[in-house]
Amino acid sequence: xxxxxxxxxxxxxxxxxxxxxxxxxxxxxxxxxxxxxxxxxxxxxxxxxxxxxxxxxxxxxxxxxxxxxxxxxxxxxxxxxxxxxxxxxxxxxxxxxxxxxxxxxxxxxxxxxxxxxxxxxxxxxxxxxxxxxxxxxxxxxxxxxxxxxxxxxxxxxxxxxxxxxxxxxxxxxxxxxxxxxxxxxxxxxxxxxxxxxxxxxxxxxxxxxxxxxxxxxxxx
Numbered sequence: 526x527x528x529x530x531x532x533x534x535x536x537x538x539x540x541x542x543x544x545x546x547x548x549x550x551x552x553x554x555x556x557x558x559x560x561x562x563x564x565x566x567x568x569x570x571x572x573x574x575x576x577x578x579x580x581x582x583x584x585x586x587x588x589x590x591x592x593x594x595x596x597x598x599x600x601x602x603x604x605x606x607x608x609x610x611x612x613x614x615x616x617x618x619x620x621x622x623x624x625x626x627x628x629x630x631x632x633x634x635x636x637x638x639x640x641x642x643x644x645x646x647x648x649x650x651x652x653x654x655x656x657x658x659x660x661x662x663x664x665x666x667x668x669x670x671x672x673x674x675x676x677x678x679x680x681x682x683x684x685x686x687x688x689x690x691x692x693x694x695x696x697x698x699x700x701x702x703x704x705x706x707x708x709x710x711x712x713x714x715x716x717x718x719x720x721x722x723x724x725x726x727x728x729x730x731x732x733x734x735x736x737x738x739x740x741x742x743x744x745x
């Protein structure tokens with residue numbers, strides 16, 4: 526059955542009778558992500574609804590495709606990563622383990638996929654920026670809490686940029702890494718690159734506003 530190019534509503538209409546179709550399920554995960562991204566960034570309730578729904582479709586797609594599929598793994602990882610803003614500390618760390626597992630499997634299939642490199646960078650960035658209290662909580666919940674560094678995150682963002690330069694979110698995360706390293710010249714450079722690109726949804730517009738604030742604060 527052809528699913529390519531269909532909207533969220535059209536895909537949902539086809540779900541009945543195809544609940545275990547991995548091709549349909551990963552496209553529903555993608556459609557949920559796009560619906561969430563189109564909402565105003567202040568609409569936390571609406572965004573979380575679609576992101577969490579998409580995460581569920583992504584998980585179901587992975588379960589329906591045990592042999593592994595790059596699109597299934599990629600969209601499952603995207604939705605797991607995108608949901609972390611709406612979760613508490615314990616669940617965020619639990620999801621970090623799931624995200625890392627999905628990324629490892631997907632990157633084993635394609636080590637130069639820009640989205641996957643960006644997501645691995647996001648994973649490392651999030652772990653590296655856990656607060657002391659969050660690390661203590663992680664130690665209480667898990668025998669071996671995840672570890673990562675800003676340099677590991679930056680390496681993936683730079684590698685992603687080398688493959689795909691027109692990626693606003695990746696530019697912003699690279700800039701955040703450089704700010705953390707107090708390398709403001711490179712932070713401003715990546716922020717300016719993000720500003721020069723065309724935003725395609727509300728999420729990217731908000732990221733460009735962050736980039737403008739960064740340039741204003743750290744630019745010469």
